[in-house]
Amino acid sequence: MNNFAALIKQRRSIRQFTEQLLTPEETELILRAALMAPSSKRGNPWRFVVVEDKEMLKRLAECKEHSATFLEGCALAIVVAADATVSDVWVEDASIASIYMQLQAEDLGLGSCWCQVRNRTTEQETDSNEYVRQLLDLPYQLEVLSIIGFGHKAQERKPFDEEKLQWEKVHVGKMGTNGE
Numbered sequence: 533m534n535n536f537a538a539l540i541k542q543r544r545s546i547r548q549f550t551e552q553l554l555t556p557e558e559t560e561l562i563l564r565a566a567l568m569a570p571s572s573k574r575g576n577p578w579r580f581v582v583v584e585d586k587e588m589l590k591r592l593a594e595c596k597e598h599s600a601t602f603l604e605g606c607a608l609a610i611v612v613a614a615d616a617t618v619s620d621v622w623v624e625d626a627s628i629a630s631i632y633m634q635l636q637a638e639d640l641g642l643g644s645c646w647c648q649v650r651n652r653t654t655e656q657e658t659d660s661n662e663y664v665r666q667l668l669d670l671p672y673q674l675e676v677l678s679i680i681g682f683g684h685k686a687q688e689r690k691p692f693d694e695e696k697l698q699w700e701k702v703h704v705g706k707m708g709t710n711g712e
């Protein structure tokens with residue numbers, strides 16, 4: 533298997549991390565990946581906020597009711613926001629940048645996990661995007677898509693099980709009746 537095929541098979545969401553911080557070089561490589569990600573018409577509507585402060589990570593972990601707690605234990609988080617007034621496809625642009633960073637992290641042997649912010653709410657039913665925007669002083673035109681948590685892996689995950697590849701979702705030429 534070539535390196536990229538092995539990398540995407542190996543990458544799994546990691547939600548438990550050691551205390552070890554990322555080096556400035558690792559952080560820079562991850563940010564370079566984000567800044568090199570393709571975007572519609574090269575509009576680059578995204579903004580990235582790098583957070584390492586423990587207290588701030590704890591507050592980010594409260595950005596929604598479920599599935600954000602892992603952020604408290606990560607070494608570094610990158611909040612991915614985009615200017616919705618610059619691009620009507622900012623969701624796609626910001627999503628691609630998010631996954632590029634996760635793949636770069638995996639290539640460095642680091643773990644990462646995506647925390648969904650867009651269309652989510654906090655335990656108090658505040659819009660998660662609004663919560664993060666206020667926490668980080670983001671201007672009103674920026675919408676928060678995701679927060680990617682990074683760190684050294686403190687859990688082992690098996691690579692993707694190829695038995696679970698859903699080939700039935702792939703259609704050649706056109707779909708049959710009932711979408712089969």
Ligand SMILES: Cc1cc2nc3c(=O)[nH]c(=O)nc-3n(C[C@H](O)[C@H](O)[C@H](O)COP(=O)(O)O)c2cc1C
Pocket residue numbers: 543544545546547598599600602645646647648649
């Ligand atoms: C758009 C998107 C949103 C996600 N949101 C969360 C999240 O809020 N919290 C979380 O723990 N994992 C989140 N994940 C990670 C998924 O749960 C994970 O990718 C999926 O279960 C497959 O597992 P794997 O990444 O280990 O292959 C998200 C992933 C994507 C692509």
